[in-house]
Amino acid sequence: MEYVIECENLVKVFKSKPPVRALDGVSLKVPSRCIFGFFGPNGAGKSTLISILIGLTLPTSGSAKVLSYDTLHESLEIRKRVGILPEGFSFYDNLTALQNLKYLGMLDGIPPDEVEKIAIEILNKVGLSDRANTKVSTFSRGMKQKLGIAQALLKNPELLIFDEPTVGVDPEGVIQFREFVQSLVKDGKTVFLSTHLLRDLGVVCSHTAIIRKGKIVAQGSMEELTQKMKGVKGYGYEIHIKTGDVNRLAEEIKKLPQIVEVKMEGANKLKVFSGEELGNEIFMLLSKGGYQVEAMVSLKPEWEDLYKFYSEAI
Numbered sequence: 001m002e003y004v005i006e007c008e009n010l011v012k013v014f015k016s017k018p019p020v021r022a023l024d025g026v027s028l029k030v031p032s033r034c035i036f037g038f039f040g041p042n043g044a045g046k047s048t049l050i051s052i053l054i055g056l057t058l059p060t061s062g063s064a065k066v067l068s069y070d071t072l073h074e075s076l077e078i079r080k081r082v083g084i085l086p087e088g089f090s091f092y093d094n095l096t097a098l099q100n101l102k103y104l105g106m107l108d109g110i111p112p113d114e115v116e117k118i119a120i121e122i123l124n125k126v127g128l129s130d131r132a133n134t135k136v137s138t139f140s141r142g143m144k145q146k147l148g149i150a151q152a153l154l155k156n157p158e159l160l161i162f163d164e165p166t167v168g169v170d171p172e173g174v175i176q177f178r179e180f181v182q183s184l185v186k187d188g189k190t191v192f193l194s195t196h197l198l199r200d201l202g203v204v205c206s207h208t209a210i211i212r213k214g215k216i217v218a219q220g221s222m223e224e225l226t227q228k229m230k231g232v233k234g235y236g237y238e239i240h241i242k243t244g245d246v247n248r249l250a251e252e253i254k255k256l257p258q259i260v261e262v263k264m265e266g267a268n269k270l271k272v273f274s275g276e277e278l279g280n281e282i283f284m285l286l287s288k289g290g291y292q293v294e295a296m297v298s299l300k301p302e303w304e305d306l307y308k309f310y311s312e313a314i
């Protein structure tokens, strides 16, 4: 299977007063075995799309397939095979972590004589085994998130869909989450991460779609997206000089072709953005001008730049 999710022109209009066009012609393809970042601000339509994917919300028009099953007619098959962490997932606070998982596992159809063993294995995998017999009411936000991931893994799904998985999680928890997601992909799974927190999760995604006001403004592999940005701020360099006049250097660099921006960063540092590769030209300027160079590094386009660029493009 090449794609685990395929949406074709999905439209969702909520018939509230006034009506809300939450999805406005969304077409999306998620390749299998990747970490896919579904990014967009609050209210962009991310949770609505997820709800359609698992058959809980009917689209106004358009169609979608998950693991080759149609969301309109085969949603039970989808729910058997997809692990979901819904936004704001909550547990039975008065039950322990293990009791919660056993209960949810049985709802997932795991036979009663197997469910405990599976639940214990998964608690171990997400790093909660020492809390297996503790009531969830005492759990921190980060621990609840781990338990949320654990419940999504119960049925050993090929596809995992996480909706805002890092909201309220501390930086250390975010790093652990990234590593965990990478290990899932090594096990052959596909992970769909829906979030407005680009900073938390952008770095681990190989593929992405950016949604804004119900419309996809960009999608593809990270590489494809940065390629398209060339000519805008495709190349960046940070130049740190030891000796020489940094202002004069900035003026000289500004004369090179395709320069988009030259920024001073303190007394002896410059950031240069250009539409074409200028590493050699800058190097020549530095040696001709007799500058002593402390360091010169290429800057990769930042995820945030990418997001800003595509969000402002429409």
Ligand SMILES: Nc1ncnc2c1ncn2[C@@H]1O[C@H](COP(=O)(O)OP(=O)(O)O)[C@@H](O)[C@H]1O
Residues within 6 Å of the ligand: 014, 015, 016, 020, 021, 022, 040, 041, 042, 043, 044, 045, 046, 047, 048, 049
């Ligand atoms: N049941 C509903 N009735 C009316 N409007 C809704 C409903 N669910 C979501 N919306 C609206 O649809 C838009 C998209 O919401 P949502 O999919 O939750 O966005 P996101 O998950 O990206 O924050 C928002 O304007 C939201 O208010």
Ligand SMILES: [Mg+2]
Residues within 6 Å of the ligand: 043, 046, 047, 048, 087, 163, 164
């Ligand atoms: Mg949401």
